[in-house]
Amino acid sequence: MLNAIMLAAALTYAHPEQLVDTAWVAAHARDANVRVLDVRRTGYEAGHIPDALFLDPESVRDPQNRPTFLLAAETFAREMGRLGISNRTRVILYDDRGGLLASRVWWVLNAYGHANVALVNGGWTQWTADKRPTTTAVPPVAAATFRATLQRAWLATADDVFRAIGKPGTRILDARTVAEMDGSDTRLSARGGVIPSAIGVYWEDLLDPQTKQFKSADDLAALYAAHGITKADRVIAYCWVGHRSAVDLFALHLLGFEHLQNYLGSWEEWSARADLPTTPYQKR
Numbered sequence: 431m432l433n434a435i436m437l438a439a440a441l442t443y444a445h446p447e448q449l450v451d452t453a454w455v456a457a458h459a460r461d462a463n464v465r466v467l468d469v470r471r472t473g474y475e476a477g478h479i480p481d482a483l484f485l486d487p488e489s490v491r492d493p494q495n496r497p498t499f500l501l502a503a504e505t506f507a508r509e510m511g512r513l514g515i516s517n518r519t520r521v522i523l524y525d526d527r528g529g530l531l532a533s534r535v536w537w538v539l540n541a542y543g544h545a546n547v548a549l550v551n552g553g554w555t556q557w558t559a560d561k562r563p564t565t566t567a568v569p570p571v572a573a574a575t576f577r578a579t580l581q582r583a584w585l586a587t588a589d590d591v592f593r594a595i596g597k598p599g600t601r602i603l604d605a606r607t608v609a610e611m612d613g614s615d616t617r618l619s620a621r622g623g624v625i626p627s628a629i630g631v632y633w634e635d636l637l638d639p640q641t642k643q644f645k646s647a648d649d650l651a652a653l654y655a656a657h658g659i660t661k662a663d664r665v666i667a668y669c670w671v672g673h674r675s676a677v678d679l680f681a682l683h684l685l686g687f688e689h690l691q692n693y694l695g696s697w698e699e700w701s702a703r704a705d706l707p708t709t710p711y712q713k714r
Contacts, residue, residue, distance in 0.1 A: 441647035444686030448548045449644060452560045455479060455522060455550055465515050466522045469531045470554060477564040479524065479557060483513050483571060487531035490538045491671060491694060497587035499672070499694040503578040506542055510576035517544060517577055524550035524557070528634065528642035533676035537692050541585055542578035549680065552643040559641070586666045586691035588699055588706060594666055596627045601659050603667040604628040605674035606697065611711035617670065619701035623708035625668065629657050630711065633674040636681045650681050661687050668693040
C-alpha cells in the first residue's frame with residue numbers, strides 16, 4: 431500500500447510535450463507541421479535522422495551583438511523560414527551531447543516567441559541505441575514565413591545580472607564545472623571565479639550518464655530543491671556562452687518553473703569586463 435501511495439505521489443513533468451522520445455520522432459518526422467532539426471556540430475553528412483535538416487548550433491548566437499548576443503530578429507526569422515519553419519511549425523531538436531546544443535536553440539526559439547518546440551530525449555545517442563534508421567539524404571524543403579518577436583522575459587543581459595546579485599527572490603545559476611568556477615580551469619576567460627551570489631548546478635547532473643536522457647521529475651525537483659531554488663524564484667542561468675545554462679533552463683521549464691532567463695553573454699563576457707564583479711567559488 432505504501433509503495434502504491436508513493437508511486438501515485440510521484441512528480442510528473444509540467445511540460446511533457448517539450449520532450450519527445452525516438453518512437454514519436456519516427457512516427458511524426460514527416461508530418462506536414464513538424465520540422466526536425468539536427469543541431470550537432472558535426473556528423474549530419476555522415477548520417478542523420480530521416481527528414482531532419484541541419485542547423486549549425488553556433489549560428490543562433492552573435493558574439494558581436496551586445497548586450498543580448500542574439501541574432502537580429504529579422505536574421506533569425508529568415509533562417510527559420512529557409513528551413514521551412516513557420517510560426518505554426520512544431521520544431522523538434524536533437525544533438526549528440528545530451529541536449530547541450532539543442533537546449534540553446536530551444537531557448538532562442540522561445541526567446542523569439544516560438545514555444546512549440548521540443549527536444550528528443552537522449553538525442554542522437556538514444557536514436558542510435560534504439561537502432562532507428564539513419565540516412566545521408568537531405569530532404570527537400572519549401573521556404574516558409576517566420577516572424578520573430580523578442581520575448582524580453584526570457585533574456586538577461588549583463589546589466590540585468592548585475593542588478594540581480596544578492597537580490598531576494600532571484601537565483602543566479604552557474605552551469606559550469608567546479609574547475610571553471612574555482613579557477614583551476616579558466617578556459618579562454620580572463621579570470622576565474624563566479625558571479626557573486628551564484629549557485630552551481632552542473633548541467634550534466636540533470637541527465638542519466640549512460641542514456642543522456644533527462645532524469646525524472648522527482649530527481650530534477652530534488653536536485654534544485656537541495657540548492658534552495660523554488661518555483662517562486664526568478665532564475666538567471668549562465669555558463670560560458672549560454673549552452674549549458676540553457677540545459678538547466680530546459681530542465682526547470684520541464685518542472686514548471688516560469689521565471690527563467692538565460693544570460694547569453696555568460697562568463698565569456700562577464701570575465702572579460704573589469705567593471706563586473708567576481709567572487710571565489712564556494713560549494714554550497
